[in-house]
Amino acid sequence: xxxxxxxxRGEQPASAKxxxxxxxxxxxxxARELQRKLTxxxxxxxxxxxxxxxxxxDGWQSDxxxxxxxxRARAGQGYGPRRIRWELGGAGIADGAVAAAxxxxxxxxxxxxxxWFARRHTPGTTPAERARHWRRLAGRxxxxxxxxxxxGDAPEFE
Numbered sequence: 001x002x003x004x005x006x007x008x009r010g011e012q013p014a015s016a017k018x019x020x021x022x023x024x025x026x027x028x029x030x031a032r033e034l035q036r037k038l039t040x041x042x043x044x045x046x047x048x049x050x051x052x053x054x055x056x057x058d059g060w061q062s063d064x065x066x067x068x069x070x071x072r073a074r075a076g077q078g079y080g081p082r083r084i085r086w087e088l089g090g091a092g093i094a095d096g097a098v099a100a101a102x103x104x105x106x107x108x109x110x111x112x113x114x115x116w117f118a119r120r121h122t123p124g125t126t127p128a129e130r131a132r133h134w135r136r137l138a139g140r141x142x143x144x145x146x147x148x149x150x151x152g153d154a155p156e157f158e
Contacts, residue, residue, distance in 0.1 A: 016043045016051035028066040032092030067101035078116030083141025113142045113150045
């Protein structure tokens with residue numbers, strides 16, 4: 001990893017908007033997260049808020065696009081929709097943007113749960129093992145119907 005060249009004497013620090021664009025160039029960020037990162041880097045809170053608002057208006061930052069990226073990433077890691085919604089809510093993403101992002105991403109949550117379960121576990125034979133598997137799947141954010149289908153308690157559903 002290359003070091004960024006240091007500023008020469010007398011050179012002004014980068015503007016809040018430039019710093020925000022640098023952060024967005026690496027990965028998507030939610031508006032609240034981007035503002036928090038800017039203030040942590042010494043940018044005035046009002047200036048950070050103005051920069052984030054401007055970037056949102058110009059289409060550089062989008063909470064829905066951020067939510068879609070998080071949904072794809074977390075589904076790939078084996079997390080379910082409940083856990084992902086909770087995470088996005090904690091990141092300050094509005095419910096409308098979260099709902100739109102879930103609608104835009106056509107993910108088969110049953111396949112996600114089965115794939116994660118197959119990589120990590122073998123089907124339980126004792127009630128204690130099955131209960132442990134149930135807790136693990138529910139803790140990863142899968143609903144009761146999905147957990148039942150993965151563990152074989154219910155017929156598969158579309």
